[in-house]
Amino acid sequence: MAKKLKVGVFSFSCCEGCQLEMFQMEGEILDLFGEINLVNSRLIGKRGKFNELDIAIVEGSIISAKEKKELKEIREKAKFLMAIGACAVTGGVPGVRNNISPSIKKKIRGQMKKHHLEKVHNLAEIVKVDYNLKGCPINYKEFVVVMNQIVRGITPKDVDIPVCVECKHNENLCLYKKNKACLGPITFGGCDSVCINEGFMCNGCRGFRPDGNLKTTLKRIKRTGMDEKDLRILLDSFHSLGARGG
Ligand code: SF4
Ligand code: SF4
Numbered sequence: 315m316a317k318k319l320k321v322g323v324f325s326f327s328c329c330e331g332c333q334l335e336m337f338q339m340e341g342e343i344l345d346l347f348g349e350i351n352l353v354n355s356r357l358i359g360k361r362g363k364f365n366e367l368d369i370a371i372v373e374g375s376i377i378s379a380k381e382k383k384e385l386k387e388i389r390e391k392a393k394f395l396m397a398i399g400a401c402a403v404t405g406g407v408p409g410v411r412n413n414i415s416p417s418i419k420k421k422i423r424g425q426m427k428k429h430h431l432e433k434v435h436n437l438a439e440i441v442k443v444d445y446n447l448k449g450c451p452i453n454y455k456e457f458v459v460v461m462n463q464i465v466r467g468i469t470p471k472d473v474d475i476p477v478c479v480e481c482k483h484n485e486n487l488c489l490y491k492k493n494k495a496c497l498g499p500i501t502f503g504g505c506d507s508v509c510i511n512e513g514f515m516c517n518g519c520r521g522f523r524p525d526g527n528l529k530t531t532l533k534r535i536k537r538t539g540m541d542e543k544d545l546r547i548l549l550d551s552f553h554s555l556g557a558r559g560g
C-alpha cells in the first residue's frame with residue numbers, strides 16, 4: 315500500500331473560518347483521509363510532532379515575530395505549502411492595519427504587543443508559497459479539487475479571469491447598470507461570482523489581478539457617487555490593493 319502523505323494544517327492571525335470551511339467536506343474529506351495522514355490541526359485538536367511534511371496548509375496573516383519564525387519553520391519542513399484564504403494570500407482583514415491613518419496607528423500602538431510587527435504580512439512576503447487558494451472564506455469544493463491535484467503531485471493552475479467573466483456567464487445584470495459599485499473587473503475569479511448572484515457587490519476577497527484595469531474601475535466607481543473615504547475602505551477591505559502594490 316502507498317505511504318500516506320503527511321499533512322499539517324496551521325493557523326496564524328485570522329478567524330479560522332477557512333479551516334472551518336475545509337472541514338465541511340464531510341464525505342470528500344473522508345476520501346482524502348484515505349490518502350493523507352493529518353498530523354496537525356488545532357481546530358480538530360491534533361497536535362502531532364513531525365520533522366517533515368508533504369503538504370502544509372496555512373491560513374492567517376503574519377502579525378508578529380513569533381508567527382514569522384513559526385511560518386519559516388513550517389516552510390523548512392514542508393515539501394509543498396499552500397496558503398488558504400485572503401488573510402494568508404493578500405493579508406486579508408488583518409492587513410487593513412497597514413493602511414490606517416497615522417493618528418489611528420498611534421492610538422492602537424498601545425494595544426500592540428512588543429513582538430508585533432509594524433506591518434501585517436501575507437505568507438508570500440515571508441516564505442515561498444507553492445499555491446494560493448483564494449477567498450474569504452475559501453470555497454470547500456474548490457479546496458477538494460485543488461487538494462486532489464496536490465495529493466497527486468500536480469500543482470493546481472490559477473484561475474486567471476476576472477469575476478466579470480463568471481458574472482456574465484451567470485447572466486447577472488451588471489451592478490454598474492444600476493449605478494452600484496463593484497470590484498469584479500479587477501478581482502480574480504473562481505468563485506462563480508457568488509456575491510453578485512446574490513445581489514451584493516464584489517469587494518475583492520480573492521485579490522486583485524495584476525493586469526486588472528484599476529484606473530478605469532476607479533473612474534466607474536466614482537461615477538456611482540461613492541466618496542473617496544468609502545472608496546479607500548472598499549479597495550482595501552482584504553488588503554487586496556496593498557498586496558497588489560497600489
Ligand atoms: S480569509 Fe476570511 S474566513 Fe479565512 S481566516 Fe481569513 S477572515 Fe477568516
Ligand atoms: S462589474 Fe460586477 S456586476 Fe458588473 S459584470 Fe463585473 S462582476 Fe458583474
Ligand code: SF4
Nearest residue numbers: 505509516517519520
Ligand atoms: S464575488 Fe468577489 S467578494 Fe464575492 S467571493 Fe467572489 S471575489 Fe470574493
